[in-house]
Amino acid sequence: MIKNIIFDLGNVIVNFNQDKIISNITEKEEEKIFIKEKIFNSEEWTLLDLGELTNDELVERMKKREDAKYSKLIELFFHEWYKFQTINEETVEIARKLKNKNYNIYVLSNMAKETFEYFKNIDFFKLCDGIIISSKEHMKKPDERI
Numbered sequence: 001m002i003k004n005i006i007f008d009l010g011n012v013i014v015n016f017n018q019d020k021i022i023s024n025i026t027e028k029e030e031e032k033i034f035i036k037e038k039i040f041n042s043e044e045w046t047l048l049d050l051g052e053l054t055n056d057e058l059v060e061r062m063k064k065r066e067d068a069k070y071s072k073l074i075e076l077f078f079h080e081w082y083k084f085q086t087i088n089e090e091t092v093e094i095a096r097k098l099k100n101k102n103y104n105i106y107v108l109s110n111m112a113k114e115t116f117e118y119f120k121n122i123d124f125f126k127l128c129d130g131i132i133i134s135s136k137e138h139m140k141k142p143d144e145r146i
Contacts, residue, residue, distance in 0.1 A: 004129075005098050007091070009109035013124050015086045024084040025077055034070055038062075039077060048112040051135030055079065055114045082115040092124045099127045110134040110141055 010016040018040055022032050039045065044061060047053040053061070055078045063071045099105050105127045113135040125131065134140035 002103070004104045004106060005095070006106045006108050007095060007124075009107060009111055009119075011088075013088055013091055013095075013107075013122075014119060015088050017085075021081050021084045025080065026073065031070075031073055034066075034073065035077060038066060038070075039074070046140075049110045049134050049140050051113055051138050055112070082112075082118050087119075087122055087124070092122075092127075095124060095127050104129040107131040107133070108141065108146070 007013055018036065022035050025035065026032060039062070042062070044053060044058045048055070048058055059075055059078050062074050066074065095105055107125075107128055107130070109132070111133050113133075116133050116135065119125075132146065134146065137146055139146045
């Protein structure tokens, strides 16, 4: 008998849409390409999810490596990007109904510490019996240890 339900956060509870995030950060095509190629596909992005770098450490690391003309964009991106994600209220309502039927609700998600801190007070987390976030565990899915 099933008694535990495990939710991911990205694109389940929190709507993660790269194009929407990028469009809210900049309208310049060159900067959009930079964010997509140099930020979302960077080694640092993975290290952020692993909790090996903070946002500030990542910003400094990327600013040293990338062209100085992108310094302000890098800073803006890492201090604002997660604010352009929305909560999927339909999925939260499903979780609420499951909780009311006495299912245990858990989270297992790859997420940076600062992003989790931003979202940690949403109603969904009040339903949870346990939460595992990659940056706190210093490992991420699909690593079987997590």
